[in-house]
Amino acid sequence: MGRAAFERRGARRGWPQLLRETLLAVQLLTFAGMAGAADDSLSLPVAPIIAQTLLDPAAPNVAGVRLDVAALRALYDSRSSLPLWVTAPDLDARVDAVLSVLRQADQEGLEPSAYRIAQIEARRGATDPVGRAELDLLLSEAVMRYGVHVRTGARRPRVSIPELPPMVVDPDPVPIALEIAAAPPASVAATMAKLPPQSEQYREMRALLAEYRAIAARGGWPVVGEGPKLTPGTVDPAVRRVREHLIATGDLPADGHAAAARRDVYDDALAVVVKSYQRRHGLDADGAIGPRTRAAMSVTASERAMQIAANLERMRWLPEDLGDRHVWINIPDYSLRLEDRGTTMLEMPVIVGRTKWQTPVFSSEIRQLVFNPPWNVPPRIAAEELFPRAAADDGYFAAQGITVRGGTRVASAGSGISDGGMVKTTPRRLRQAPGPKNPLGRVKFNMPNPFGVYLHDTPNKDKFRLSSRSLSHGCVRVASAPTLAAALLGDMPEWDEARRKKALSDWSTRSVELRSPIPVHLVYATAWRAGDGSVQFREDVYDSDAQLVRDIAKPRAVRPAAAPAVVESSPRVVAAP
Numbered sequence: 001m002g003r004a005a006f007e008r009r010g011a012r013r014g015w016p017q018l019l020r021e022t023l024l025a026v027q028l029l030t031f032a033g034m035a036g037a038a039d040d041s042l043s044l045p046v047a048p049i050i051a052q053t054l055l056d057p058a059a060p061n062v063a064g065v066r067l068d069v070a071a072l073r074a075l076y077d078s079r080s081s082l083p084l085w086v087t088a089p090d091l092d093a094r095v096d097a098v099l100s101v102l103r104q105a106d107q108e109g110l111e112p113s114a115y116r117i118a119q120i121e122a123r124r125g126a127t128d129p130v131g132r133a134e135l136d137l138l139l140s141e142a143v144m145r146y147g148v149h150v151r152t153g154a155r156r157p158r159v160s161i162p163e164l165p166p167m168v169v170d171p172d173p174v175p176i177a178l179e180i181a182a183a184p185p186a187s188v189a190a191t192m193a194k195l196p197p198q199s200e201q202y203r204e205m206r207a208l209l210a211e212y213r214a215i216a217a218r219g220g221w222p223v224v225g226e227g228p229k230l231t232p233g234t235v236d237p238a239v240r241r242v243r244e245h246l247i248a249t250g251d252l253p254a255d256g257h258a259a260a261a262r263r264d265v266y267d268d269a270l271a272v273v274v275k276s277y278q279r280r281h282g283l284d285a286d287g288a289i290g291p292r293t294r295a296a297m298s299v300t301a302s303e304r305a306m307q308i309a310a311n312l313e314r315m316r317w318l319p320e321d322l323g324d325r326h327v328w329i330n331i332p333d334y335s336l337r338l339e340d341r342g343t344t345m346l347e348m349p350v351i352v353g354r355t356k357w358q359t360p361v362f363s364s365e366i367r368q369l370v371f372n373p374p375w376n377v378p379p380r381i382a383a384e385e386l387f388p389r390a391a392a393d394d395g396y397f398a399a400q401g402i403t404v405r406g407g408t409r410v411a412s413a414g415s416g417i418s419d420g421g422m423v424k425t426t427p428r429r430l431r432q433a434p435g436p437k438n439p440l441g442r443v444k445f446n447m448p449n450p451f452g453v454y455l456h457d458t459p460n461k462d463k464f465r466l467s468s469r470s471l472s473h474g475c476v477r478v479a480s481a482p483t484l485a486a487a488l489l490g491d492m493p494e495w496d497e498a499r500r501k502k503a504l505s506d507w508s509t510r511s512v513e514l515r516s517p518i519p520v521h522l523v524y525a526t527a528w529r530a531g532d533g534s535v536q537f538r539e540d541v542y543d544s545d546a547q548l549v550r551d552i553a554k555p556r557a558v559r560p561a562a563a564p565a566v567v568e569s570s571p572r573v574v575a576a577p
Contacts, residue, residue, distance in 0.1 A: 013212060051081035052428040062134045063119035071144050071173045072137060072226075074560035078174065083136040085182045095124050095139070098180065102142060107337065108150050108196055109209060109257055109309035109533035113554040114141045143192075144173035145179045145558050150196045154555035155317040159362045163448040167319040167519075171195075174559035192514045204529045205312050212305040220301035221248030230289040234266040242289060245297050251277045278553045282333060282538045284467045292468075296537070302549060304527070307537065310545040311527045313552055318388040319363055323519035327366065327454075329421060329476055331359050331524045336455075336478055338487055346487050351458070351469045351477035358542050361472050361524050365448040365517040366455070369485055371510045373444040373456070375577065377402070377430035387431055401433040433507040434507040439577035442504055443481035447520055448492035455520075456577060457481030475577050476522070 008229065054073050076086070088094055099120060104111040117137045123135040141164045152170050176195070183191045194203065215221070222244045230236055240263045246252035270289040278285040281296045289297070299307075322328075328337045331352045338346035353359035377386060390396045406428045432438050441457025451474070458477040465467040465471060478484055482504065489495040492515050503510050526538045526545055540546075 002137075008409075012576040014266045030041055036054065042088065045129040046083045046136065049129055050083060050137060051229060052078055053133065054081070056302040060137075062137055063116075063122065065116060065119060066101045067137060067141050068145060068557045068559075070557070070559045072141055075140055075144070075174045075177055083133070083359050084177065085139045087135045090185055092124070093179075093185035094188065095120065095183040098139060098143060098192075101189055101192045102146060105146060105150070105151045107210065108206065108550075109312035110146070110553065111155055111555070114154070114555050115146050118144075128275070138179075140177045144177050145555065146192070147174050147176035147180075147195045148558040149555050151316065153313055155313065155551045156317045156556070157361065159360075160450060161362075161364060170316060170558065170561075174560055175526040197320070199320075199529075202312070202315050203526075205315055208527070208535065209305060209308045209312055209531055212301055212308055215248070216301040216305055223300060224289075224297035226291075226294060226298075226474045229291075230266050232266050232268055232271045232287060236266070237263070237264055239264045239266045239270070242297065246270075246277060248272055248301075249277075251280070265288075276384050280534055280536055282467070282536070292539075296539075299537075304537065306525045306549050307540070309552075310548045311525055314361070314524060315547060317361070318521065318523070319519075322521060326519040326521060329520065329522045330538075331361070331534075332523065332526050332541050334482070338484070344432070346484065348479040348484070348542065349464045349469065350363060350455075350479065351463055351471050352541075353472050354470050355542060357473040359453065359472070359476060359522060360449075360451045361522055362449055362451070363519065363521045364449050365519050366445050366447045366488060367487065367514055367517045370446065371485075371512070372434040372442060372507045373440045373509060374434055374439075375440050376436055377432065379416070379427065379429075380471070382428070382430045384409045384441060384476040388427075394477060400437050401435050403431050403433070405429045405431060419505060430574045434509055441477075441481060443477075445481075445484070446481045455481075455484075458577065468539070468541070471575060476577065488514060491516055511527050519521075537562075 053060050053062065054069060054076060056069070059069045061067075076082075085091065085094060099117060102115040102117055103112050105115060120135065120138050120142065123131050123138065125134050126135055148170050152168055156168070180188060180191055196206075220308065222241050224238060224241050224245055229237070229240050230239060230242070243252060243263055247254050252270070266289075274289060274293070275285040275287050278287075278293055281293075283296065284291050322339075325338075325340045328339055329335070329350060329352075334350055334352060336346075336348050336350045337344050354528075384404070387397075396402075436459060439456075439458060439460075441459050443457045445455035447454060453475045454479055455476045461479070463471060463477075465477045482500070486497070486500060489500070489512070493510075524542070526535050526540050526542065530536050
């Protein structure tokens with residue numbers, strides 16, 4: 001083909017596609033040369049089909065499923081499109097070994113059908129080149145998808161923070177496929193068992209999932225349902241269901257139930273158990289079985305297992321190294337902990353975002369503290385809340401120490417106001433000066449993130465007494481900001497107690513760059529096993545557990561290490577208290 005003809009073909013078919021076709025032609029010549037040197041009747045007929053399948057400019061469709069083409073191309077390009085699996089003399093044993101692990105993907109909280117089990121089964125006996133090529137591709141894609149998903153999550157949100165290197169990086173799927181394919185069939189299970197996180201916390205959560213699924217398989221437990229509040233001394237048939245529920249969940253020994261003089265009487269002994277149950281579910285431990293406690297006692301064992309599966313997935317989103325010293329914020333637990341080499345140095349309640357202003361899940365690092373910070377009001381809050389208040393009260397902004405910036409009327413380029421040209425108004429921005437009415441309080445903790453959220457103090461301390469604290473616009477309010485500031489400044493002796501007190505003696509703004517930035521992890525954990533062995537559950541304040549489990553059945557595509565990642569973030573939250 002002459003150069004002009006080649007260029008015309010490239011313009012007509014598209015250069016990427018033409019280059020792929022040219023590469024295929026070269027590969028076919030290579031295969032033909034290999035055939036002359038060695039008679040490999042198993043691999044040579046399959047390799048061109050693999051190459052042609054992966055040339056599809058869109059994601060190739062094999063056996064009714066669209067494959068993760070980027071990872072497959074990287075894998076087979078490294079092998080000149082030679083098959084990875086189907087030339088093995090013990091192919092059946094290898095397929096059995098791989099499928100045995102994939103069928104148990106639900107033990108990791110994953111959806112087995114997402115790993116092409118039915119399609120692999122349908123082609124495992126294929127003798128024609130097309131069927132064998134498809135089997136090879138399906139096996140490779142299945143182990144690569146499983147390997148990435150079981151390590152870093154099937155639905156992990158990708159949060160891009162330009163100021164920081166990625167804290168969680170997907171494993172390269174290509175070496176995963178090569179290692180599993182090279183393992184003897186008897187070693188495949190052990191090889192794939194190394195893929196999930198190996199932390200003790202992850203293993204405990206996986207065991208918890210199996211435990212609750214077993215409870216559900218045995219029939220679960222009685223649910224209490226709605227009804228009037230039950231308090232000690234109450235006589236009600238529902239008390240019997242409460243006892244039966246608490247026995248099934250392991251909170252009440254069966255002999256304690258049998259020893260009760262009347263099982264429909266809410267006695268003091270039962271109240272002690274109920275309070276323990278309430279603490280285990282993050283509820284007010286007052287012994288009264290009101291709407292929230294009844295709601296917790298109405299969650300089925302199957303639903304609890306689902307909740308655990310969602311949290312097992314979220315555990316895979318975490319960095320393997322949280323940092324020797326780090327801040328851990330659990331959104332549905334409304335809590336903050338400062339950890340130092342496995343020891344909790346500081347713990348306090350927090351207030352998090354309400355449902356329509358959700359606090360996002362991500363990891364970053366606290367780099368800066370601001371004493372007496374001003375508040376630059378996000379446009380949405382200004383438009384929805386503050387400007388309407390000012391419209392109803394002319395003195396509102398002045399009373400709150402809020403200044404209005406912008407709002408200037410300017411003529412657009414090429415026109416004049418006097419002759420009827422287009423006029424635009426710059427956006428009005430609000431800024432609240434530091435002071436006792438500023439919602440950021442005395443200290444703000446800045447951390448790089450694409451959501452514009454941060455930790456901060458608050459002048460409204462009374463809200464921390466509430467057991468349900470999803471009240472903010474997305475940022476995290478901490479109960480004792482000066483105490484947290486002192487702990488984070490611990491390795492900066494120049495910021496001793498006297499200097500910190502001086503910084504808080506007036507309302508002058510001072511910023512402090514931390515000498516050693518502190519990793520911070522905002523997590524959404526609604527189920528976990530605590531250090532004392534108790535199983536903790538929290539209300540799913542953002543109603544995300546069930547949706548996440550449904551999404552796991554439609555996992556994300558995997559990409560080779562060199563491929564650019566698509567940034568998928570949680571719903572954007574603007575900086576707001």
